[in-house]
Amino acid sequence: MTANVNRRIERLIQSHPSQDGDGVKIQRIHRFDGELDPFLMLDELGSDRPNDYVGGFPPHPHRGIQTLTYIVHGGITHEDHLGHSSTIHAGDAQWMHTGRGIVHSEMPLTDSQGLHGFQLWINLSARDKLSEARYRDVRSDEMPRLASMRAELVALGGQWRRIDGNGVAGPLDSLAGDSAVAHATLQPGGELALAVGSETLAIYVFEGTLEIAGEAVAAGQLARLGAGDTLTLSSVEGAQCLILAGTPHREPIAHYGPFVMNDMREIDQALNDYRNGTFTD
Structure with missing residues (x-):
């Protein structure tokens, strides 16, 4: 029998301040070089000052990716050219498969604790980049919980299992790259x-x-994290984190603004399609 190998940190990546949309202040980690394949970018929106985010993200296009938006405090209202209109609040998530193209807007909402949320970009494989666009929202009560020693995991998508074999599956079952995403909260000593x-x-x-x-x-x-088959998280004073797991596509990545394709010719085509009005045809 092969012994379990506990996964260790290979590299720490520091988020950096940035702005997007109509001046929304964010903390961003982006890796369009494939280092986190299939994950491309993670934005953290967090502020108790409305001026940091009130402008939101007016209508804009995407092609070639999936986005997953998850709210801790506050909310986001999504509208797109397909006719979807939905608002998510604390504990809810929105998933968008942009495929060939989608044009949408995201407008932030606040609660007594301000706004705190995340948007994750997941790369689509080459075969899916021109597929049909889809959208789905998921409510907090649809996400199963997995409890441990003074800790809890909320499964947004994919399969999650404790080392004793008990597990749950998140409702988002169509994440690209066989991805799994979870929110873990550890109490002091968890x-x-x-x-x-x-x-x-x-x-x-x-x-x-x-x-x-x-x-x-x-x-x-x-x-x-490096190779292995077990992951142990602990915290003396308490902590919260997002856990991202997936399978690399190992395909070329070409990125420009809201478009992620496999080469610059396809990026040029996306720009031309958007300019001439055929982007969502």
């Missing part, structure tokens, strides 16, 4: 031990300090 064999595994800490195999990860940092 520990969460998972069986995770996905080739790509990354942890983004957004509150407190997390220990992974004895190494500390602070809020605002993403840990890219």
